[in-house]
Amino acid sequence: MSGEPSLFSRASAEVVDLHRFFVDWFVEARADRADFDRFERVMGEGFRMVAPSGQILDRDAVLHHVRSSRATCDGDFAISIEDIRAGWQTSDTIVVCYIEAQKRAGKHSRRRSSAVFTTSSSAPNGVEWRHLHETWLQVPEG
Structure with a gap:
């Protein structure tokens, strides 16, 4: 073995790192420290997402949604x-x-x-x- 981290280790780190980016990007007080270019680089060409609602989003739609949602949360996220x-x-x-467990404005979802x-x-x-592909386990409350 070359000593390089396993594919699972690298993918796991990416999952955690990308969600840290989302918190930084969406929270108004932290948005200036978030690097959108990093997010754009890790979304592969041809990327598709099945949202918890069942809607299918292509890479451009996901990039647009995240870009336009910068600093839209207060500190409770x-x-x-x-x-x-x-x-x-x-x-x-x-x-x-x-x-993925989220807390936003006192409401929890999974x-x-x-x-x-x-x-x-x-x-x-x-x-x-x-x-x-994301599936609701707990829809945001109320």
């Missing part, structure tokens, strides 16, 4: 990643499953996510997002 697990994988592609990553030498963690 947090995301935690739980139960991260490896699914199917090859030497350069992996499916990672995890639970979603189960499965993401497909491929290796990319130019990405910060060595992987880029290719596909994301």
Whole structure:
């Protein structure tokens, strides 16, 4: 083994790092420290997302939504990643499953996510997002 982190380790780090970016990007007091270019670089060409509602979003729609949502939350916004697990994988592609728990304005939600990553030498963690599917486990309250 070359001593390089495993594909699962790199993809797991990417999941955690990207959600840290979201908190920084969406929270008004922290938005100036968030690097949108980093987000754009890890969204692979052809990226698609199935939102918890079932809506299918392409890469451009996701980039536009995130870009336009900068600094839209006060300080009461947090995301935690739980139960991260490896699914199917090859030497350069992996499916990672995890639970994303959010708190926004005192309301809690949870979603189960499965993401497909491929290796990319130019990405910060060595992987880029290719596909994301989210399903509600707990819809935001009230």
